[in-house]
Amino acid sequence: MKKAKRAAKWPRDPEGMRIRILEAAKKEFAAYGLAGARIDRIAAEADANKRMLYYHVGNKEDLYLAVLEAAYEKIRAEERGLDLEHLDPSAAIARLIDFTWNYFIRNPEFLALLNTENVAKARNLKRSTKVKSMHSPFVEMIRTIVDRGVKTGEFRVAMDPVQLYISIAGLCFFYLSNSATLSFIFGRDLLKKDAKEERLEHVIMLVLAALTGRSGATLTPMATAHDSHLA
Amino acid sequence: MKKAKRAAKWPRDPEGMRIRILEAAKKEFAAYGLAGARIDRIAAEADANKRMLYYHVGNKEDLYLAVLEAAYEKIRAEERGLDLEHLDPSAAIARLIDFTWNYFIRNPEFLALLNTENVAKARNLKRSTKVKSMHSPFVEMIRTIVDRGVKTGEFRVAMDPVQLYISIAGLCFFYLSNSATLSFIFGRDLLKKDAKEERLEHVIMLVLAALTGRSGATLTPMATAHDSHLA
DNA sequence: GTACAAATTAACTCGTTGGATAAATACTCC
DNA sequence: GGAGTATTTATCCAACGAGTTAATTTGTAC
Incomplete structure (x- = not known):
């Protein structure tokens, strides 16, 4: 019997392969956690061979860390595009809340990944060199908004930006x-x-009430616009 | 060679054994999640034999659910002892926050268990018959406080108790x-x-500001008392 | 068109782990 | 002190799953 010449399912495309692997791994780790994830399922989902994961990324833990880093990078990148500097302090905070809320809704895997990583006491994340550096600019962005709010008298208190973001x-x-x-x-x-x-409105009300000391009735209509889908 | 008559490490004590097993399982599941948990480690930690887990509780999933149910039962039971009915609405809310905060600090396994269960989309919890019924009294307790606050004029809004608790x-x-x-x-x-x-004060301030519409400066000293260790 | 490297596939290894079996030991009640 | 049951122990095993080995295919440079 002649050996069948089986064409590869995907023509050579290392970059695409890597992306498919990471995407599949994200789903798997989000759904089952690090220990519960199955290498074979990731390979199947990525239309790849198990060996490919090791070839393109590394072992299970490397794969997991790569997924985690990409997840942080993605949310911080979108936040940088929010352009909060040009909004009034209250509007800026409302917009940040609106974005955060909808980002979490659009990316449930991100939540699950963070949960998994926290159950593991950030054991894996600590091996990352990239992630930490993404965050000081982000904190500074929030600090700027708060400072502006205090200066204009819009905010009662100079709330700690990390505390506020948390x-x-x-x-x-x-x-x-x-x-x-x-x-x-x-x-x-x-x-x-x-x-x-209802929840989004509740959150915006809660946070602005604390910042401004005023009632939630002062919300701008913009603040309740859903799913801003920023570029 | 004579067969050594090995005394059981623990004299017959089925109740104690069950408790030791559940305690060990709680630690293990909290530390590693459902998939990451190891039956052998639980057995070792409980000074028991692996067979004992199956004898006294059931398989891994049964064990996990038993731990989860016990965890919910414990927090709701302590909450029932809070006696919030006799406090002014603001003080009652502050006390609830104080309790919740310190309960979470005292019981980190509870947080980890919930995270694990949520990554699993509550798949296991849904098999529980007991857990659901524990919660309506709890919600009613909060509703009563809010209603009282609205009636006395202390609270601006009749906030949904579930929303508030979340x-x-x-x-x-x-x-x-x-x-x-x-x-x-x-x-x-x-x-x-x-x-x-700092965090506890921040949380109390945030919630009371939204409820009362007043500044956080009105906090009662009691509200910031840490680790109330209720009976 | 051939040499060489990059990418992909199939098949295998081997430790781990949940769970099962059977036998042994203690307690209780008569 | 013996029967009967509840509890505990010592082994075993089949399945699974991460990671490896080696062969094969595809692209590219000359």
């Missing part, structure tokens, strides 16, 4: 990341459209 | 649960004493 992220993150257990124990679907809209 | 829990949970990655990316130790005290 609150914003926390109010969004916890609701979405824990929506499965919360929906179950409270017996209501936290992910249905109405519930999500 | 915010309180989120502000505490995210900070603590994600402290490993956050500490790393922001380059500061979020778990050192000062940082934790």
